[in-house]
Amino acid sequence: MDYAAAVAGEIGRGKAQVRATLRLLEDGATVPFIARYRKERTGGLDEVEIAAVRDGVRRMRELDSRRESILESLRERDLLTAELSKQLAGADTMARLEDLYRPFRPKRKTRASRARNRGLGPLAETLLRQEGGRGVSSAGSYVDPEKGVDGPEDALQGARDIVAEMASDSPAVRRRMRRLYLEGGRFRASVIAGKEKEGSRFRDYFDHTEAVAGAPSHRVLAMRRGERELVLNLSVEVPEEAAASILRDEFLKGRGPDAEQVEMALDDCWKRLLAPSMETEIRSVTRERADRKAVEVFASNLRSLLLAPPLGRKPVMAVDPGYRTGCKVVCLDGTGALLETATIYPFQGEGGRRAATEALARLLKAHSPEVIAVGDGTAGRETESFLASMDLCGAAVATVSESGASVYSASEVAREELPDQDVTVRGAVSIGRRLQDPLAELVKLDPKSIGVGQYQHDVDQGLLKRRLDDVVESCVNTVGVVLNTASPQLLSYVSGLGPKLARRVVQRRETNGAFRTRQELLEVRGLGPKAFQQCAGFLRVPGGPEPLDASAVHPESYGAVRRMAASLDRSVGDLMESRELRRRVRLADFVDGDTGLPTLRDIMEELEKPGRDPRESFRPFRFADVHTMEDLREGMSLPGIVTNVTAFGAFVNVGVKNDGLVHISKMADEYVRDPSDYAKVGDRVTVRVLSVDLERGRISLSLQGAKGS
Numbered sequence: 001m002d003y004a005a006a007v008a009g010e011i012g013r014g015k016a017q018v019r020a021t022l023r024l025l026e027d028g029a030t031v032p033f034i035a036r037y038r039k040e041r042t043g044g045l046d047e048v049e050i051a052a053v054r055d056g057v058r059r060m061r062e063l064d065s066r067r068e069s070i071l072e073s074l075r076e077r078d079l080l081t082a083e084l085s086k087q088l089a090g091a092d093t094m095a096r097l098e099d100l101y102r103p104f105r106p107k108r109k110t111r112a113s114r115a116r117n118r119g120l121g122p123l124a125e126t127l128l129r130q131e132g133g134r135g136v137s138s139a140g141s142y143v144d145p146e147k148g149v150d151g152p153e154d155a156l157q158g159a160r161d162i163v164a165e166m167a168s169d170s171p172a173v174r175r176r177m178r179r180l181y182l183e184g185g186r187f188r189a190s191v192i193a194g195k196e197k198e199g200s201r202f203r204d205y206f207d208h209t210e211a212v213a214g215a216p217s218h219r220v221l222a223m224r225r226g227e228r229e230l231v232l233n234l235s236v237e238v239p240e241e242a243a244a245s246i247l248r249d250e251f252l253k254g255r256g257p258d259a260e261q262v263e264m265a266l267d268d269c270w271k272r273l274l275a276p277s278m279e280t281e282i283r284s285v286t287r288e289r290a291d292r293k294a295v296e297v298f299a300s301n302l303r304s305l306l307l308a309p310p311l312g313r314k315p316v317m318a319v320d321p322g323y324r325t326g327c328k329v330v331c332l333d334g335t336g337a338l339l340e341t342a343t344i345y346p347f348q349g350e351g352g353r354r355a356a357t358e359a360l361a362r363l364l365k366a367h368s369p370e371v372i373a374v375g376d377g378t379a380g381r382e383t384e385s386f387l388a389s390m391d392l393c394g395a396a397v398a399t400v401s402e403s404g405a406s407v408y409s410a411s412e413v414a415r416e417e418l419p420d421q422d423v424t425v426r427g428a429v430s431i432g433r434r435l436q437d438p439l440a441e442l443v444k445l446d447p448k449s450i451g452v453g454q455y456q457h458d459v460d461q462g463l464l465k466r467r468l469d470d471v472v473e474s475c476v477n478t479v480g481v482v483l484n485t486a487s488p489q490l491l492s493y494v495s496g497l498g499p500k501l502a503r504r505v506v507q508r509r510e511t512n513g514a515f516r517t518r519q520e521l522l523e524v525r526g527l528g529p530k531a532f533q534q535c536a537g538f539l540r541v542p543g544g545p546e547p548l549d550a551s552a553v554h555p556e557s558y559g560a561v562r563r564m565a566a567s568l569d570r571s572v573g574d575l576m577e578s579r580e581l582r583r584r585v586r587l588a589d590f591v592d593g594d595t596g597l598p599t600l601r602d603i604m605e606e607l608e609k610p611g612r613d614p615r616e617s618f619r620p621f622r623f624a625d626v627h628t629m630e631d632l633r634e635g636m637s638l639p640g641i642v643t644n645v646t647a648f649g650a651f652v653n654v655g656v657k658n659d660g661l662v663h664i665s666k667m668a669d670e671y672v673r674d675p676s677d678y679a680k681v682g683d684r685v686t687v688r689v690l691s692v693d694l695e696r697g698r699i700s701l702s703l704q705g706a707k708g709s
Contacts, residue, residue, distance in 0.1 A: 003022065003056075003057045003060050003061070004018040004019040004022055005018075006056070006060060007022075007052070007053050007056040007057060007060070010052070010056055011049055011052045011053070011056070013043070013045065013049060014043065016043070017042050017043040017045055018053055020041045020042055020043075021034060021041075021042045021045055021049075021050055021053045022053060022057060024038055024041065024042070025050075025053070025054055025057075028530060028534075029534065030473070030477075030495040030496060030534055031047050031050045031051050031054065031470070031473070031474070032047065032473060032474060032477035032478070032495045032538070033477075033495045033496065033533075033534050033537070034050050035047045035050055036477070036537065036538075036552075036602075037537055037554050037556075037599070039596075039598035039599060039602075040595075040596035040598055040599060044598060047474055051470060062094075063091075063092075063093075063094055063097065066094065066097060067088060067089075067091065067097060070088060070097065070101045071085070071088060073104075073106075074101075074104060077104075079104050084100070084104075087100050088100055088101070095178065095281075096171075096175075099171040099174045099175060100171050102169045102171070102174070103166070103169040103170075103171075110161075110165060111158075111161040111164075111165075112161045112162045112164065112165035112166075114158075114161075115158030115159065115161045115162050116162060117147075118144070118147040118148055118149055118158055119142065119144070119147060119149075120142060120149070120155060120158040120159050120162060121162060123135060123138065123139060123142050123155055123156075123158075123159040124158075124159040124160075124162035124163050124166070126138060126159075126258070127156075127159050127160075127163060127258045127261050127262055127265075128163060128166075128251070128262065129253075129258070130252075130253045130254050130256065130258045130259045130262060131258065132256045132257070132258065133256055133257035133258055134258065135156075135159070135257075135258040135261060136156065136257040136258055136261060137257075139152035139153075139155040139156050139159075140152045140155075142155040143155060156261060159261070159265075160261060160264055160265035160268060161265075161268075163251075163261075163262055163265035163266075163269075164265045164266070164268045164269035164272065164273060165269075165273065167250070167251055167265065167266055167269040167273075167274070168269050168273035168274045168277065170250060170251075172250055173246060173247060173250050173274070174278070176246045176250075177243065177246055177274065177278050178278065178281065178282070180238050180242055180243060180246065181212060181236065181238055181278055181279075181281075181282040182212060182213060182282065182285070183212075183213055184212075184213075184238055184239065184242065185211070185212035185213075185236050185237065185238045185282060186209050186210060186211055186212060186236070186237050186238075187208075187209065187210045187211075187212060187215055187220075187223060187234065187235075187236055188208070188209050188234070188235050188236075188237055189205040189206075189207075189208040189209075189223045189226065189227075189232050189233065189234050190206065190207055190208075190232065190233050191205075191206040191207070191231065191232060191233075192230060192231060192232065192233055195230065195231045198231070199226065199229065199231030199232070202222065202225075202226040202229075202231050202232055204222075205219075205222065205223055205226055205232055206232075208223070212236060212282065212286060215286065216293075216647050216648065217289070217290035217291075217292075217293035217294050217297075217647050218290075218294070218454060218455065218646060218647045218648055220286055220287065220289075220290040221287075221290050221291075221294060221454075221455040221458050221459070222455070224287065224290075224458065225455065225458055235279065236279045236282050236283060236286075240270070243270055243274070243275070244266070244267070244270060247266040247269060247270060247274075248263070248266065251266060252266070288460070290459075291459040291460045291464075292463070293647060294453070294454050294455050294456070294458075294459050294647070295459055295460075295463055295464050295467045295468075296467070297453075297454055297645065297646060297647055297676070298447075298452065298453040298454065298456055298464070298467075298468065299467050299468060299470075299471045300645065300676050300680075301452035301453065301644060301645055301680075301681045302447050302450065302452055302453075302468060302471050302472070303471050303474070303475060304645075304680040304681035304682050304683075305438065305442065305450060305452055305681050305682060306438060306439045306442055306443075306471070306472065306475040307438075307439065307475055307478070307479070307614075307615050308438040308439075308615070308681075308682045309615055309616040309617055309618040309619065309682075310435075310436060310437045310438060310439070310613070310615060310618060311370070311371055311398075311435050311436050311437075311618045312334075312436065312437070312618070313334035313335060313436065314334050314369075314370045314371070314436065315331070315332065315333050315334055315367055315368060315369045315370060316331075316332050316369045316370065316371050316372070316373055316432045316435055316436060317329065317330070317331050317332075317363060317364070317367065317369040317371075317372045317373070317395070317432070318330050318331075318332065318372070318373040318374075318375075318400075318428045318429065318431045318432025318433075318435070319372065319373065319374045319375065319383055319387075319428065319431075320375045320377075320402070320405070320424065320427050320428040320431055321374065321375055321378065321379035321380045321382070321383040322378065322379055323347050323378065323379050325424075326343045326344055326345040326348075327343070327344050327345070327346065327356075327379070327383055328341070328342075328343055328424045328425060328427070328428040329341065329342045329343070329344055329359070329360070329363065329428065330425060330428040330429050330432060331363055331366075331367040331369060332429065332432045332433065332436070333367075334436075335485060336429075336432070336433045336436055336437075336440075336441075338418065338421070338425075338429055339367055340363065340366070340367065341421070341425050341428075342359050342363060343424075344356035344359050344360065346383070346386045347379065347382065347386075353386070356386070357390055360387075360390060361390070361391070364392060364393045364395065365393065368393065369395050370395060370396070371395060371396045371397070371398050371435060371620065372387060372392065372395050372396070372397045372398070373398050373399075373400045373431050373432050373434070373435040374387070374397060374398070374399055374400065374431075375399075375400060375401075375402040375405065375427075375428075375431045376399050376400065376401055376402055376653065377402040378657075380399065380402075381623070381627040381655055381656070382627065384397055384399070384623075385627070396620040397620065397622075398435055398620050398621065399621065399623070399641075399653075400431050400432075400434050400435050401434070401451070401643070402427075402431060403449070403450050403451030403452075404442075404445045404446075404449040404450045404451065405427045405430045405431055405434075406423070406427055407445060407446070407449040408426065408427070408430045408444055408445055409423040409424070409426035409427040409430065410423055411444070411445075413444045413489060414426040414430075414444075417487075435618075439476065439479055439490075439615075440486070440487065440490050443472055443476065443487075443489050443490050443493060444487065444489045447468045447471075447472065448464070448468075451643075451644070452643070452644050452645075452681055453644075454644075454646045454647070472493050473493045473495070476490060476493040476494060476538075477493070477494065477495050477538045478614060479613060479614060479615065480538055480539070480540050480552060480611065480613075481494055481538060481539055481540065482539075482540045482541075482542065483505075483509075483515050483518075483521075483539040483540060483541050484509060484514040484515055484541065487506075488502045488503050488505075488506050489502075491505055491506065494535050494538050494539060495534045495535050495537075495538055496530070496531045496532075496533070496534025496535040497527075497531065497534075497535050500526070501524065501526060501527055501531060504524050504525055504526060504527065505521070505524050505527070508523065508524045508525075515541055515544075516541070516545065517541060517544050517545065517546050517549055518536045518539060518541055518546070518549045518555055519546075519555070521535070521536065533556070536554060536555050537552055537553070537554035537555070538552070540611050542611065546558075547572055547573050547576055547610070548561060548572060548576075548610075550610055550611045551576075551606050551607070551610035551611050552602075552606045552610075552611065553603055553606050553607070553610075556594070557595060557599060557603055560590050560592075560595050560599075560600065560603065561575065561603060561607070563590060564585045564590060567585070567589070568581055568584060568585070576607050576610055579608070582604060582607060582608070585604070587600040587601065587604065621639070621641060621684060622639070623638075623639060623640075623653075623654065623655030624636075624638045624654070624655060626638065626654065626655050626656055627655065627656060628656055628657065629656050629657070629658060629692055629694055629697070629699065630694070631656065632654075632656065632689050632692045632699065633689065633692075634689055634690065634691060634692070635688065635689060636688065636689040637686055637687070637688050637689075637706045638654045638655070638686065638687055638688075638689065638706075639654070639684065639685075639686055640652040640653055640654040640655070640660070640684075640685055640686070640687050640701075641653050641682065641683070641684055641685075642679045642680060642681055642682060642683040642685060643659050643681065644659070644681065645675050645676050645679055645680065645681060646675065647664075647675070648663065648664050648675070649661050649662050649663040649664045649666070649667065649675055650662045650667065650675055650678075650679040652685060652687055652701055654687065654689075654699070654701070656699070658697050658698070658699055659699070660687065660689070660698075660699030660700065660701040661699065661700060661701060662679070662687060662701045662703055663700070666690070666700075666701070666702035666703060666704055667679065667703050667704075668703065668704065669704060678703070679703075685703060685706075686703075686706045687701040687702060687703060687706050688701065688702045688703075688704070688705055688706040689701060690702050
């Protein structure tokens with residue numbers, strides 16, 4: 001197969017672009033590196049398109065591998081004909097390939113195989129020809145008690161079993177039946193008797209039918225979970241007459257005794273073989289489709305969370321709130337290093353409140369944090385109210401998601417970073433560092449623990465991991481990494497490094513001191529020219545002797561920048577500092593075999609703001625004066641933060657314990673196809689309260705008609 005041509009057709013790009021991209025990928029280049037530094041070769045393909053080339057070729061190679069395995073199996077058994085070989089070569093999907101192979105696939109003993117072993121294959125062939133009653137009238141000649149054929153009816157039954165299996169294995173039947181299921185099938189879910197109470201969260205599916213073609217991913221996954229937890233019965237149904245019509249079209253040729261036998265076999269085929277087989281296949285297809293959608297929703301949410309605005313290298317105080325066990329308070333310097341810890345009890349009487357006020361006042365004076373990060377878990381809003389009653393010495397207060405903080409605090413990473421602290425201190429430190437740099441802190445966690453997915457434990461875990469790793473790698477390399485302060489976890493996502501080299505980079509830093517230049521990366525054991533090429537442009541070394549090391553300009557392009565500066569009789573530093581000098585550079589003069597205009601334009605854009613962070617600037621956020629669901633009233637307009645986006649809407653934190661749901665139908669005045677077009681994780685929105693269900697803990701919100709939205 002010409003992989004490049006096939007993928008080019010799928011993504012709507014030129015074959016030459018795809019071939020060049022494929023060569024780079026096969027040479028070990030990463031998606032971020034190709035997208036950023038090889039635009040001339042790929043014709044400007046972006047990360048999404050490059051990943052599509054990689055994944056498309058992987059899928060086609062898997063198809064070819066399976067094709068070769070099938071061909072080898074058929075050759076070994078002397079079953080491969082020229083016509084079958086041609087059909088297999090033309091199969092462009094795994095389903096089509098398996099359909100063609102199905103009649104020849106080695107089977108366990110079946111009713112049909114036993115009938116063939118009893119010599120009834122010719123009788124089945126005679127029945128299929130449907131020449132009046134020749135088959136029926138000849139059934140007696142197949143009687144052989146020694147083979148288990150005791151009479152004509154035994155012979156006909158065996159022949160029908162063979163016809164039924166042939167019909168079930170027919171590629172034409174399966175192709176048409178698959179289309180019937182996908183276009184006309186319906187899911188049917190019902191509650192298992194006696195499971196109504198314990199399975200109440202699935203009550204929407206206790207008596208539910210829905211078209212397969214239109215079933216959204218979240219409902220497919222919910223029904224499957226209900227079935228797996230033994231709350232729901234789930235089936236896929238199609239109109240039986242439509243299914244029977246397909247079988248008759250393919251196998252029934254006329255009337256008469258033989259045709260009646262064939263019709264009986266087709267009925268048996270449908271009920272015993274084809275319906276169960278097709279239901280299993282369609283359930284697999286719809287699950288794969290639902291998995292892909294759920295994974296994409298998760299990936300989009302994760303990207304938004306990782307690229308949330310950072311506070312930056314500024315001192316912070318972080319508070320992990322609690323009632324009975326108190327609030328754990330930590331002070332961090334601008335690098336995230338722990339300076340001091342304390343535990344306060346502002347909710348344990350007047351004495352506790354007074355002592356908490358005195359302790360915080362001392363910490364504020366000693367460490368002068370710019371922002372106080374408060375975890376959004378239990379007692380979070382009460383802690384914010386307590387802080388609002390104090391003189392905070394100019395410090396702002398920011399709410400920070402605690403999702404996954406407890407996972408981090410008990411992890412090996414946390415034990416390595418904070419070996420002398422208990423889990424409560426580690427959790428508070430993580431909250432503070434998330435405020436300083438969400439990306440740098442969240443890469444230490446398994447993305448599934450961050451809380452922005454939907455049915456993430458139900459979907460294909462391999463697919464989920466590959467996609468989320470892509471997102472984290474993309475975000476890390478989009479932002480860039482400061483070489484001398486990055487954690488091993490953050491460095492491991494830099495293009496070309498990985499966990500082993502990342503740890504060696506840190507070890508070299510700890511042993512020999514800070515890197516002065518990017519070039520010193522080549523001193524790291526095991527980091528050769530290839531890895532250096534891939535990673536160098538994404539690593540920043542500010543304050544070193546080479547000013548370009550602090551930028552996203554790749555070392556392979558330093559010569560071009562120096563030639564630009566020399567053409568103006570100035571230094572590289574002068575060129576970076578002066579917009580007027582940069583305007584005088586004629587990029588066309590510096591195009592050569594390795595560097596084209598796309599790269600030169602990127603260089604000039606980077607020189608404008610060397611090493612700039614593409615993320616938005618941090619802004620503090622304040623909730624309205626509501627703390628519990630009981631404080632909410634229908635019609636209220638409230639500020640909130642989007643915490644999760646799903647296929648059916650967006651969840652918004654309005655400052656109470658439970659997030660509210662903005663259903664897809666309430667996101668805009670026009671039809672909304674995809675909620676992510678209207679909301680992203682971290683967005684600040686104004687919502688209107690539609691209803692509050694205290695018993696079920698549900699809040700219904702709307703983005704329509706909210707004042708200030």
